[in-house]
Amino acid sequence: MAEDRELITKYGKPMRYDRNFRGPEWRNRSCTDVPCLLIFFLFLGGWGFIAQYAVRNGDLNKLVVPTDSFNRKCGIDSSVLDKKYLFFFDLGKCIDPVVPLTGCPTQQVCVESCPTQTFIWDRMKNKLPLAELKKRMICLSDIDRNNLHTLDDMQKAIDQERCARWYVKSAPFLNRCMWEFSPQICELIPSFLLPRNRRESNGSRNSSLVLGETRNLLDALMDDNSNLMEMRLEALALTAIPEPSVSSKQQPVEEPIQCRRRTEQAETIKQKVRQADTHLAKLVGNMVAHFYNGTHDAQQLGEEIVEDIMNSWYIVLMALMCTLVASLILIALMRWFAAPILWISVLGVLVGLSMGIYYSIKQYRFWRETATVPNHSINLEAAVKNIFQEANTWLYLTIFLSISLVVILLLVIILRTRINIAIALTKEGSKAVSSIISTVFFPIFSWILFILAVTYAVAVGLYLGTIGNPSFRMIRQLDPNSNTGVSNENCKCSGQASEYQVGGRCDPQIFELNCFVNFDQHIPCRQTSCSFAEIEHPPFVTWSICYNVFGFFWLTFFIAAFSDMVLALTFATWYWTFKKREVPYFTLGRAFRQTIFYHLGTLAFGSLILAVCRMIRVALEYIDSKLKKYDNSVTRAILCCMKCFFWLLETFLRFLNRNAYIMCAIHGKNFCASAKDAFNLVMRNFLRVIAVDKVTDFLFFLSKILLTAAAGVGTYYFVVNNPQLIQLHYNAVPVTIVVLAAFIMTTVFFGVYSMAVDTLFLCFLEDCERNDGSPEKPFYMSKQLMRILGKKNKLTRQSS
Template sequence: MAEDRDLIEKYGQPMPYDRNFRGPEWRNRSCTDVPCLLIFILFLGGWGFIAQYAVRNGDLNKLVVPTDSFNRKCGIDSSVLDKKYLFFFDLGKCIDPVVPLTGCPTPQVCVESCPTQTFIWDTMKNSLSFAELKERMICLTDADKNNLKSVNDIQRAIDEQRCARWYVRSAQFLNRCMWEFSPKLCEFIPLSLLPRNRRASDGSRNASTLIADTVDLPAGLIGDNANLAEMKLEALALTAMTEAPIRRQQQLVEEPAIQCRRRTEQAETIKQKVRQADTRLAKLVGNMVAHFYNGTHDAQQLGEEIVEDIMNSWYVVLMALMCTLVASLILIALMRWFAAPILWISIFGVLIGLGFGVYYSVKQYRFWRDTATVPNHSLNLEAAVKNILQEANTWLYLSIFLSISFVVILLLVIVLRSRISIAIALTKEGSKAVSSIISTVFFPIFSWVLFILAVAYAIGVGLYLGSIGEPAFRMIRQLDSNSQTGVSNENCVCTGPAVEYKVGGRCDPQIFEQNCYNTDFFARSPCRRTTCSFAEIEHPPFVTWSIVYNVFGFFWLTFFIAAFSDMVLALTFATWYWTFKKRDVPFFTLGRAFRQTIFYHLGTLAFGALILAVCRMIRVALEYLDSKLKKYDNTVTRAILCCMKCFFWLLETFLRFLNRNAYIMCAIHGKNFCVSARDAFNLIMRNFLRVIAVDKVTDFLFFLSKVLLTGAAGVGTYYFVVHSPHLIQLHYNAVPVTLVVIAAFLMTTVFFGVYSMAVDTLFLCFLEDCERNDGSPEKPFYMSKQLMRILGKRNKFQRQSSNI
């Protein structure tokens, strides 16, 4: 054909026939890209040296210094030099999934020491003297506490969240005040989970006595506020178990903390309830639901019910996932018979669906074109959607889009029908390969373990490197919403050694605290709204370059691990294809491929991973440059950076595709990376339409298979939990179903990722087979009979049935 002649003319002749070629035989191989492997080994050695240097000179405590609500580093900034512990007004609010992004929403203040006793304002305000109340108050600033002149002032400060309403005895952990509970309180954790008749009345102790004992308060202080105090203690109790891991760590570095040991009375009942709902997960889910649910109390209850459902249904979820695993393996095995009907039914289903969509869109367009309507002026999402759906042009544009999609897909199916048949046949071949070497399905677990170790190593080294250096401080004015400028207008004057200090300039906290004062009053007073605050850790040049080295090493190593997985699978499936009699495929094919990759081709993997790492590093540098140039708001610069980021994203995507096929060619021929990449690119371009058809058809087929297995797992789980109330009792049937659907989709994605690699490898082997062989006894085809029938080819001798 003229098309084939043009491609050959542009991308070269097919590979010459090699009489000794027998596929990926280890005896014909030699080590590839050895210099790159040596460079990679030296690089890892340098990375190890940086790691030991970072651990020896770094101090992670610098990175965990707490910061209060005024952005002051406790024990470091000028105004809090003697206050190195952070106190939370309500620590329970910090157990929220969005806290890492938004910060803990409760007020936080630096204190000299963590509270050593429990305080509840609502129960003590009528029992303690004003002096005692003021002494126990913890406020945002010293000025707030000094301005407390009466009980009403305290009440007002508490209502305005300038002072804490309540707190319990705490112990410091990582310079943060964590709640500490007495054994009596631990015995009754959580109160909300105990039987109501026990909570309402106890044979030997009433509620007031119980609450007083658990917080070490006289019973008389409870009085008429027993319900309120009990509610507070329930909130505290729900957090007791959440801090258990922290308390266990605290024992190693601080004074021994009181452990929660329940007594034998009702121990099993409480233990069972605690396992169901009183966990960190319950608090986390409750706070997460609170962002989308009306009422914090209802959200917390819903979160506890969800966690209880998870604890009750874990074995159902596990059974469903085991069934999904078996079903995935069965479907992969059956794909050799049902790939064609599934695909063609899906294609015709898509065309029918598009045709119906065109008909419905045209019908709706005609209706709304002839119908006069008034837009809904309500400011909500539902009204906006209704307005869009009642617009005639919406349906017109939709009908045009669906019509174009229908025509394009129909023409592609007609033009590429023969190549779609090839894709189906290769899918069947992939099913045979995966089914005969079933261990390949579980091989990605090994890659995951290596990837997790690499991530942990890079993060650890990065943290230690980030802590090396001297802290830099700058004189700043704190934000003030009452000021016209938005910042404090405090007249802070510096004298003596600090006479040259100015806002925005460098400073030393000790010198600032001793030589800077506020002149707004007749008497000098320390500057409170102007501080010498921590700005950053200034790294030495060696540490800065070591951080860049660590980031690049992370990219190189992770890409190397992914390449190693691809190469092992490619060698495995290439060995299967180029074995003329499939019954002669070695039993330990995967193990032999693993060994071949380690002995011969680690340099090739390092070369390919290096190219991707360089490209990714350039993209990271562009992102960093973009963040630095945003403040200049230059349209031309933004446009150039946007084009560059888009270009390098496309380049990395192309390189990923090229590397994957280069690894396959290396697995087949055992040549170095550059030669393999060139051969793979030329081979693909000579068969461009086949590549497009096989790639898209297999992707579509695998997507349908994942949806089928995931949907079946979800429906099966729902049917079981609905029709088996005597075996499992749940608040919400959707909880286990959702878990199963998510886990099943991830599981099938892994399985079909291996399947996809098998099809890609067999496809390149098939193209090599077509160009190298002609079906003669000297050069027989290795492809299946179905592929030969599609191409109109055959071997000139009777093949054994075992080769099918």
């Protein structure tokens, strides 16, 4: 083609070539975009200053202040100023993986202190006097507790879940009452759940367990069998015996929790508890329960799944190791099988579309001649059946498949030469990756940097979010029995709170002293409170939060750019080495060093542009959330257009940056010059770019599917045909894990392969325009590429 045989001078002045250019030689490089690198370092220094300011002035405890069932912040809101601990009626219900999303489905109330003894209503109601029972009762409000005058009142309040039916002696953890166990109760706990580390003994009769151990104990003690639960709770109550106190003069010593095992009285309970679920099984069971009929069956299914995971871990590990080896082998074999795989796949797509057209026409004729009555059931299955019983549905599907078949067929015919170039470049990429195998594992380094950046940004953001003064609003609590849905309590304020009104600002302490339902009897407001609304940040903190968000975007884009630049330098060095056998050792290390010494400024420049674009998109989302209450169609249309435009802009900038880094790797120019050269080069070879990009994407997708399917099928047949090695409840458990992990692994490997092909493609375009095959300017491309383009070197040297 003409564009391959002569220099094209579109898009500006004719290109000037350096006759002595021989690829990305590090000795001829200089630092690029130094001012932007200095700005980046100054930005990181400012970010560090904000981080130390946030840590010094922030308090993460503000983020974990508990909230009760009435949306009151314990120890902060007016009605619970002296109640800073949160008590759960049934803490066992909080062991659910969806609790962080949906909340714990049990009543929660703020209390002055966590219970110091175990209480079980069903076992103690006939053993303790009425006054003692009332004293031990924990209810949603003081009103509920004051209304308890008889056993019937207590039973009714418990049945209505206004008071707790039972609870275990607890200790505060993050201001939440978590179960606390005495050493005697350890005999009811499986040995593998006992804490292994030594604890400080402060002279008390009990030792508090950390959160993770508490969760395990909850898992061990909770069971669907109500009778067994009552036996356990009764045992807890009976074994909570005070121990001898330690003298105040005695220094605290470290000693492990001792468990005294009784062999007769609690043997049955011990056996049952030892068969209790592990924490992982509990989580899996609760998760399955949301999609499975029956809690007990779901819990059993969760146990079996966890058991299968624990029994098949080595099989999963072996399968992933085989997938790793198979990925490397496939990348190496791609140089020979890229063309057959692609053309067979294209043929398969064309045949599949033809069969789909035939089937659609057949169904169209059938339903056109068949009279049917729509299914009037209101469900998804009925709606789907009605759609596929419509003749027009199959007609539209036939038209769509026919157009797709014609378009794909024409593209294959028109772009066949460029598809051959894409296949040849894929083979070249296979050679490059195979000869520099360390590039496959380089993304691990980028992941580590990315995780550190995310952790840093999130930590700084959390600390910044806690700096400021709390803002309180006077609100009425929700009341489902009221016509308006909220309480109609007539709460009146006087004195310093005389100007307080519902929805306005307030101060909890002033509210408690000056707001009453009845001033004469000083009856406090119960259903109206001065509640925490938000933390009002000073202007400096607000700007610091924006600074932190922008820093997160800039740093993460910088890390991604660093990875692209190192790989681009590595593969560009491979391409521009005339004799591939002479590729320098430690090419990846040399590229790493060149990137750090010369091109960090270019990376900072490119990532800065992306960060600004992403920040604008975030600002548009924030503006959209603020303007939703106005419900203005014009505003929504403008914002929608702006969001779409900046999304397209960011996508284009990502593509341009990637090619700019490759051009910078080749020539060592700054970002703007590299981006300009990359854009002009791509536009001069637009059809080639489209063909290569789509063909390689299709090839890589097929390769990932092939490896993932092979890993899953191989694991399944191994498990089925070797029952003597492993016995599983569900063969699908290890197969599913292997399939997911294998797809992630192959995605990482072929991501590096994709970068290799993109780099070699731009190098190939540069080679076509820069060189003519003469002894002074020989082609660096492979013989296959020269054969496709009808070119050859006038030298007798080998080029591949």
